[in-house]
Amino acid sequence: xxxxxxxxxxxxxxxxxxTGSSTMTGTVTEPATVVGRPSGVDAAMHVRRASxxxxxxxxxxxxxxxxxxGPNGAGKTTALRAMxxxxxxxxxxxxxxxxxxxxxxxxxxxxxxxxxxxxVFQDYLLxxxxxxxxxxxxxxxxxxxxxATARRRADEWLSRVGLADRVSARPRELxxxxxxxxxxxxxxxxxxxxxxxxxxxxxxxxxxxxxxxxHLRRHLSDFAGAAVLVTHDALDAMVLADRLVVLEGxxxxxxxxxxxxxxxxxxxxxxxxxxxxxxxxxxxxRSVSLVGGGSLTVAQAVxxxxxxxxxxxxxxLHPQRPTGSPRNAWQERVTSLEQHGDSVRVVLDGPLRLLxxxxxxxxxxxxxxxxxxxxxxxxxxxxxxxxx
Amino acid sequence: xxRVAEDVARPVPTRADAEPGRRPxxxxxxxxxxxxxxxxxxxxxxxVRAPWRTLPHELTSTVVLDALRLSLVxxxxxxxxxxxxxxxxxxLLARSDIRGRSVLRAFVLVPLVLPPVVGGVALLTALGxxxxxxxxxxxxxxxxxxxxxxxxxxxxxxxxxPFLVIVVEGALRSAERxxxxxAATLGASRWYTFRRVTLPLVAPGIAAGAxxxxxxxxxxxxxxxxxxxxxxxxxxxMPLAVYIALQTDPDAAIVLSLVLLGVSVxxxxxxxxxWISGTR
Numbered sequence: 001x002x003x004x005x006x007x008x009x010x011x012x013x014x015x016x017x018x019t020g021s022s023t024m025t026g027t028v029t030e031p032a033t034v035v036g037r038p039s040g041v042d043a044a045m046h047v048r049r050a051s052x053x054x055x056x057x058x059x060x061x062x063x064x065x066x067x068x069x070g071p072n073g074a075g076k077t078t079a080l081r082a083m084x085x086x087x088x089x090x091x092x093x094x095x096x097x098x099x100x101x102x103x104x105x106x107x108x109x110x111x112x113x114x115x116x117x118x119x120v121f122q123d124y125l126l127x128x129x130x131x132x133x134x135x136x137x138x139x140x141x142x143x144x145x146x147x148a149t150a151r152r153r154a155d156e157w158l159s160r161v162g163l164a165d166r167v168s169a170r171p172r173e174l175x176x177x178x179x180x181x182x183x184x185x186x187x188x189x190x191x192x193x194x195x196x197x198x199x200x201x202x203x204x205x206x207x208x209x210x211x212x213x214x215h216l217r218r219h220l221s222d223f224a225g226a227a228v229l230v231t232h233d234a235l236d237a238m239v240l241a242d243r244l245v246v247l248e249g250x251x252x253x254x255x256x257x258x259x260x261x262x263x264x265x266x267x268x269x270x271x272x273x274x275x276x277x278x279x280x281x282x283x284x285x286r287s288v289s290l291v292g293g294g295s296l297t298v299a300q301a302v303x304x305x306x307x308x309x310x311x312x313x314x315x316x317l318h319p320q321r322p323t324g325s326p327r328n329a330w331q332e333r334v335t336s337l338e339q340h341g342d343s344v345r346v347v348l349d350g351p352l353r354l355l356x357x358x359x360x361x362x363x364x365x366x367x368x369x370x371x372x373x374x375x376x377x378x379x380x381x382x383x384x385x386x387x388x
Numbered sequence: 389x390x391r392v393a394e395d396v397a398r399p400v401p402t403r404a405d406a407e408p409g410r411r412p413x414x415x416x417x418x419x420x421x422x423x424x425x426x427x428x429x430x431x432x433x434x435x436v437r438a439p440w441r442t443l444p445h446e447l448t449s450t451v452v453l454d455a456l457r458l459s460l461v462x463x464x465x466x467x468x469x470x471x472x473x474x475x476x477x478x479x480l481l482a483r484s485d486i487r488g489r490s491v492l493r494a495f496v497l498v499p500l501v502l503p504p505v506v507g508g509v510a511l512l513t514a515l516g517x518x519x520x521x522x523x524x525x526x527x528x529x530x531x532x533x534x535x536x537x538x539x540x541x542x543x544x545x546x547x548x549x550p551f552l553v554i555v556v557e558g559a560l561r562s563a564e565r566x567x568x569x570x571a572a573t574l575g576a577s578r579w580y581t582f583r584r585v586t587l588p589l590v591a592p593g594i595a596a597g598a599x600x601x602x603x604x605x606x607x608x609x610x611x612x613x614x615x616x617x618x619x620x621x622x623x624x625x626m627p628l629a630v631y632i633a634l635q636t637d638p639d640a641a642i643v644l645s646l647v648l649l650g651v652s653v654x655x656x657x658x659x660x661x662x663w664i665s666g667t668r
Contacts, residue, residue, distance in 0.1 A: 084573050085572070086569050086572070111572065112573050113573075113574075113576055113577055114575075115573075117573060118573070118574075119570070121570060125564070125566055125569075125570035127570075127571075127585060127589075129588045129589060138574055139574035139575050139576075142574055142576035142577070142580050142584075143575045190575060
């Protein structure tokens, strides 16, 4: 079996049966059907803004991570702020673990400070006048915990995120990745039922981003509550989330497991954004044995559990087995063809399930139709490898 | 603004990185030099004409010591009043979205443009023994403000408050408001947020505002003499003493002025440039 996307990866990894938790809450477009004690988020949010109207129905189970994905101005951050209580709903309701946080029909609204919600802001908003320890202790102190206990708990959390030696550093003395981890510890220290992450990796440089992404992934899989992640980066969403909710102009345009969304994009935006070939495997130098069989040659020498990603545009299609440089070549079969703007997305099945973006001319020249055999090749230099 | 930019973008660019500018042109240098001389010469005049020989004797006279003590006590009390009333007022102007905020700000700034003597007369009509509020204060509590030391504090607070409000409002505006949002999502009540987040972030601005308000209160003349009168030991502050002395004993006036100058320069030394600009 081959794997594309996080949900396949999830079922192959020890950290959880992700499909089980998402079926429990039903889909985003239907109300949650919950038996027994409701847990997680059940939201129907309606907020008017100058450039768009946010209209979002969302359920997230406890233990599940949902990514809100969309272009700038799609309403992702507004949705996040509404859940945190920083933006007022105009219509709808918001329930967390069965507790009404907001319900416009009956006029109930809990202020942000009374919601069991933790937020990691895009630029972290660590208090500049407080040390890392005081920042992490802040939510505990604000809720009335005594100083000694709060500091001890803060120190525990800082060592959990690997910053035991930076407890007394001020935010401006921290690197971007360290600041991100302090922000995460600060959001989690009060054990919220809902964790909200606003573009948690956007402010980081490429190198740090890879490290922090896998760090964040571990913490998200340990986190018992519901998590909602806002991002415009497909890779972040696919690695971190169990389910994607794609927003455009304040409305949901597509919902599904990352692999499904990647295979069957419903709009050009989604196709461009989410179209990504993503595999998990075990690397030995330049060779990665994939979970579910097959192997990939990559340009970067690494060892251990890794993700390998490459864009559909990096997949070249040939009528015969390609000769020459690409060592990654498989005989595949076309399962579907979809026109997206100037390019055609070809979904392939075979030793690996692949997405390929080719021109309409290439489709004609290769005589691609559903069921047709074709060779697919990827240059090692087109792949990206990072630790899982 | 700069605070936020610095926190997001690391490493922080330092001033030393900036390229040294070219020599300023003459059309800047000449008026600037004249302007500087204009500001420095009067202080120099005071120094030159001061009766240095009799200075120790003059300084320790009861009139000077009383006036100095009264000035310091009243200016400091007025500054405390300004902080208690002005910081919340500045918060209201900077952070809330109450209606008619621009009108509200205009009212706050009135004492700034009002001639202080007019301010004193206005205070009498409001808080005087037969003023609209003063009458009630007198009847209900037996409190009379005019021509008392408390009256001096009231007059000084009246003229100094706008300075504090302007500076603190500016600091609150340039401080990142989203820190308050962050605090709220972390479970902090509004009071806890104000105490532990908002106030520390604008502390430099508050300090600058307090120093400006204190200096303004220290030099207050018109409103004080109108509202509180000129009783030595009770309402005669340094500026009043200077004015009276000038008519009878010019040397004493110079000595008193020199003392005020010294106190002001000390205050200025405490007020670093970074405080005036409201940033770090």
